[in-house]
Amino acid sequence: ASRVVAALKNELLQSRSFIRGMKTVTLIPGDGIGPEISAAVMKIFLAAEVPIEWEERNITAIQGPGGKWMIPHDAKESMDKTKLGLKGPLKTPIAAGHPSMNLLLRKTFDLYANVRPCRSIEGYETPYTDVNLVTIRENTEGEYSGIEHVIVDGVVQSIKLITEQASERIAEYAFEYAKNNQRSSVTAVHKANIMRMSDGLFLRKCREAAEKHRDINFTEMYLDTVCLNMVQDPSQFDVLVMPNLYGDILSDLCAGLIGGLGVTPSGNIGAHGVAIFESVHGTAPDIAGKDLANPTALLLSAIMMLRHMGLHSHAQKIETACFNTIQDKRVLTKDLGGNSKCSEFTEAICQRVRDM
Amino acid sequence: MAAHSSVLSVSRIINRLWGRHLGNTVKVFGTTLTSHRNKTLHVPLPAKYGGRHTVTLIPGDGIGPELLTHVREVFRFSCVPVDFEVVHVNSALEAEDDIDNAITAIRRNGVALKGNIETKHTMPPSVKSRNNLLRTSLDLYANVMHCQSLPGVQTRHRNIDIMIIRENTEGEYSNLEHESVSGVVESLKIITRSNSLRIAEYAFQLAREKGRRKVTAVHKANIMKLGDGLFLQCCREVASGYPDITFDSMIVDNTTMQLVSKPQQFDVMVMPNLYGNIVSNVCAGLVGGPGLVPGANYGRDYAVFETATRNTGKSVAGKNVANPTAMLLASCMMLDHLKLYNYANLIRNAVLTTMNETRLHTADLGGQGTTSEVVQSIMRIIQSKGQLTADM
Numbered sequence: 001a002s003r004v005v006a007a008l009k010n011e012l013l014q015s016r017s018f019i020r021g022m023k024t025v026t027l028i029p030g031d032g033i034g035p036e037i038s039a040a041v042m043k044i045f046l047a048a049e050v051p052i053e054w055e056e057r058n059i060t061a062i063q064g065p066g067g068k069w070m071i072p073h074d075a076k077e078s079m080d081k082t083k084l085g086l087k088g089p090l091k092t093p094i095a096a097g098h099p100s101m102n103l104l105l106r107k108t109f110d111l112y113a114n115v116r117p118c119r120s121i122e123g124y125e126t127p128y129t130d131v132n133l134v135t136i137r138e139n140t141e142g143e144y145s146g147i148e149h150v151i152v153d154g155v156v157q158s159i160k161l162i163t164e165q166a167s168e169r170i171a172e173y174a175f176e177y178a179k180n181n182q183r184s185s186v187t188a189v190h191k192a193n194i195m196r197m198s199d200g201l202f203l204r205k206c207r208e209a210a211e212k213h214r215d216i217n218f219t220e221m222y223l224d225t226v227c228l229n230m231v232q233d234p235s236q237f238d239v240l241v242m243p244n245l246y247g248d249i250l251s252d253l254c255a256g257l258i259g260g261l262g263v264t265p266s267g268n269i270g271a272h273g274v275a276i277f278e279s280v281h282g283t284a285p286d287i288a289g290k291d292l293a294n295p296t297a298l299l300l301s302a303i304m305m306l307r308h309m310g311l312h313s314h315a316q317k318i319e320t321a322c323f324n325t326i327q328d329k330r331v332l333t334k335d336l337g338g339n340s341k342c343s344e345f346t347e348a349i350c351q352r353v354r355d356m
Numbered sequence: 357m358a359a360h361s362s363v364l365s366v367s368r369i370i371n372r373l374w375g376r377h378l379g380n381t382v383k384v385f386g387t388t389l390t391s392h393r394n395k396t397l398h399v400p401l402p403a404k405y406g407g408r409h410t411v412t413l414i415p416g417d418g419i420g421p422e423l424l425t426h427v428r429e430v431f432r433f434s435c436v437p438v439d440f441e442v443v444h445v446n447s448a449l450e451a452e453d454d455i456d457n458a459i460t461a462i463r464r465n466g467v468a469l470k471g472n473i474e475t476k477h478t479m480p481p482s483v484k485s486r487n488n489l490l491r492t493s494l495d496l497y498a499n500v501m502h503c504q505s506l507p508g509v510q511t512r513h514r515n516i517d518i519m520i521i522r523e524n525t526e527g528e529y530s531n532l533e534h535e536s537v538s539g540v541v542e543s544l545k546i547i548t549r550s551n552s553l554r555i556a557e558y559a560f561q562l563a564r565e566k567g568r569r570k571v572t573a574v575h576k577a578n579i580m581k582l583g584d585g586l587f588l589q590c591c592r593e594v595a596s597g598y599p600d601i602t603f604d605s606m607i608v609d610n611t612t613m614q615l616v617s618k619p620q621q622f623d624v625m626v627m628p629n630l631y632g633n634i635v636s637n638v639c640a641g642l643v644g645g646p647g648l649v650p651g652a653n654y655g656r657d658y659a660v661f662e663t664a665t666r667n668t669g670k671s672v673a674g675k676n677v678a679n680p681t682a683m684l685l686a687s688c689m690m691l692d693h694l695k696l697y698n699y700a701n702l703i704r705n706a707v708l709t710t711m712n713e714t715r716l717h718t719a720d721l722g723g724q725g726t727t728s729e730v731v732q733s734i735m736r737i738i739q740s741k742g743q744l745t746a747d748m
Contacts, residue, residue, distance in 0.1 A: 126617065127512035127513065127616075127617075128512070128616070143528075143545070143579075143580070144579055146579075148580065148581065148582040148583055149582075150582060153549075154548055154549030154550060154586075155546065155547075155548045155549070156546070156547045156548070156582045156583045156586050157544050157545070157546055157583075158544070158545040158547070158580050158582070158583040159542050159543070159544060159545075160528070160542070160543040160544075160545060161540065161541070161542055161543075162540075162541045162543070163539055163540045163541070164538075164539035164540070165539065191528075191630075191633075192477055193475035193477070193485055194475075194485055194488060194528070194529050194531075195528065195533065195543050196477075196481035196483075196484070196533065197481045197533040197534070197535060197541045197543065198533055198541045198542075198543040200477065200481060201541050203477075223633065223634065224633050224634070224636075224637040224665065224666075225637075225667070227612075227634050227637035227638045227641065228637040228638070228640055228641045228645070228646055228665060229641065230638075230641070231615075231616060231638050231641035231642050232641045232645055245576075245630075248609055249608055249609050249612055249631075249634055250612075251609075252609035252610070252612055252613050253609075253612040253613065253615075253616060253638070255613060256612060256613030256614070256615070256616040256617055257616055260613065260617070261613075
């Protein structure tokens with residue numbers, strides 16, 4: 001019964017936001033090549049006539065009362081209102097005295113799940129041609145809790161924290177995602193043979209979530225076995241759910257399989273329905289402002305966002321246009337093996353979208 | 357000097373009486389105190405009686421027993437002067453008597469060859485992984501794995517030649533976990549200066565011995581600033597003593613990305629325990645799978661040889677389809693350690709020759725050969741070399 005109510009609520013929410021016809025999304029261009037790739041995405045969305053209004057905001061660290069670092073008030077307000085964000089790469093300053101911007105965002109919106117769908121791109125060849133998996137990584141605790149002490153001189157202890165609540169939340173999300181995206185199986189990745197209690201707890205929560213979602217196939221696999229099999233035959237994997245550190249490494253491994261961070265989309269799901277989609281590559285300051293950047297990663301993340309919003313036909317149209325342009329090989333940016341400028345690549349995609 | 361040695365003996369007494377209960381804290385202080393004395397990698401010669409060596413054999417679970425039986429078959433056939441002392445470890449028991457016996461046997465013989473012992477999750481968390489217990493009790497601090505592309509095996513990447521040196525006793529595998537509040541579990545990752553220096557020293561020594569040009573430290577010091585930061589600092593300190601070898605460092609997630617796109621850029625890699633697990637499995641997958649790569653665990657006084665990826669292989673156990681290559685190559689590494697170089701080369705060459713005849717690949721390499729067929733082929737090649745052999 002609760003599922004029916006949830007579905008109805010979803011419908012109502014969607015129709016309410018589309019009453020005016022347009023949905024507002026917070027856009028954070030970022031630093032370096034951020035502004036140019038964001039402009040490219042906006043142009044393509046305009047050509048595809050996507051019913052989205054962009055609200056641009058900047059994210060810099062400001063110090064609030066009591067010395068606590070936080071994001072600017074107008075950015076937070078915008079995100080709380082729209083619940084959807086698209087973010088370009090942010091510069092991580094060294095010795096600026098404040099934590100990284102990504103960490104601040106994560107803490108502000110409680111972005112607990114990092115989702116990276118990895119799919120082989122036809123036309124951008126890598127040694128792996130049959131990748132079609134999704135990594136779902138717990139993003140708030142685990143090995144990245146930042147709790148470290150020097151016990152005695154020369155002995156350092158780092159604490160890995162696993163809580164029942166966070167594990168339950170991420171496991172639930174993984175199965176929800178699998179259901180909403182027509183995925184047939186979820187695999188929990190762990191090292192419970194060595195970290196008996198911590199990964200054991202994580203595994204237990206995954207098993208409990210699996211019981212509630214009998215229609216999805218559930219398996220568990222050791223981290224080392226996953227790594228071993230991933231580089232030999234990635235087609236055997238579907239949805240992978242795991243704690244923070246394994247997720248960090250595995251999601252980058254999978255990005256490497258399909259061609260690197262320049263073509264990998266990523267989405268962060270937070271509490272209270274907030275979702276921020278981002279490109280995970282760096283700011284590339286050496287090519288910033290020169291119209292050489294590749295907007296594919298940000299574009300694919302934006303497409304992920306469209307699917308999250310339910311705008312499947314627009315998502316399909318833009319994705320097909322993007323992949324066809326890459327497969328065509330006539331207009332490609334330098335990192336994809338071509339010679340064209342960012343604007344030319346963008347225009348090629350826009351042209352295809354208009355022709356559809 | 358007197359004070360130093362008396363503190364040393366006190367720590368030894370503590371270790372013996374309460375070492376197992378106080379666990380890692382005592383070991384940490386123990387090693388910090390002893391590290392000043394032993395700068396060189398001195399491994400005493402293993403036991404030899406009547407010209408024959410005795411080696412502890414731990415069959416383990418899954419495919420371990422059958423593969424080790426094949427190893428003994430090949431050794432007997434080639435008249436290798438090695439006798440095996442077999443110690444069984446029952447993974448279903450909660451008591452630690454079995455593994456204690458195995459450890460005592462290895463202390464006695466100095467060298468062991470083992471299969472992987474399964475860790476059952478259904479047992480309470482106080483029942484620790486037997487393999488881990490073995491490694492930490494014998495202080496086998498370096499896990500060494502050499503991944504090389506083999507000409508007879510079809511893989512996506514060619515010309516891979518990477519040596520991976522992984523810290524084997526501390527890091528995330530310290531077995532220190534507690535649930536202070538219900539629903540909140542803390543797991544401690546310990547990095548010590550002495551162990552990091554030790555493993556870095558080992559890596560650079562090995563690189564120099566084998567004529568390698570570059571050592572890469574793999575870490576995540578941008579997030580774990582103190583822990584991996586200490587590891588990286590120790591590596592840098594040791595690197596300064598080896599100016600002929602290039603040293604660089606790479607963050608672990610970038611490392612995995614680079615490994616699947618350009619693995620040829622890596623030469624020797626050194627890293628803490630967990631990253632070692634990930635990177636060694638990725639590299640094993642890149643050169644053809646778990647059935648091909650042997651691994652060695654070296655300590656100051658003991659050496660234990662096994663397959664590099666430590667798989668139990670339960671799904672293929674007893675079906676005569678497992679790949680014997682990894683275990684046989686591990687036994688050759690053991691023969692090298694015992695200084696029986698001629699026998700080591702004889703068996704190794706036979707194994708590699710069989711590998712390059714594609715018809716004789718086992719299922720994991722896409723072939724249809726059975727384990728026994730591969731072993732028979734190896735023994736035939738050994739016989740053809742004209743040395744003394746027993747009956748087939």
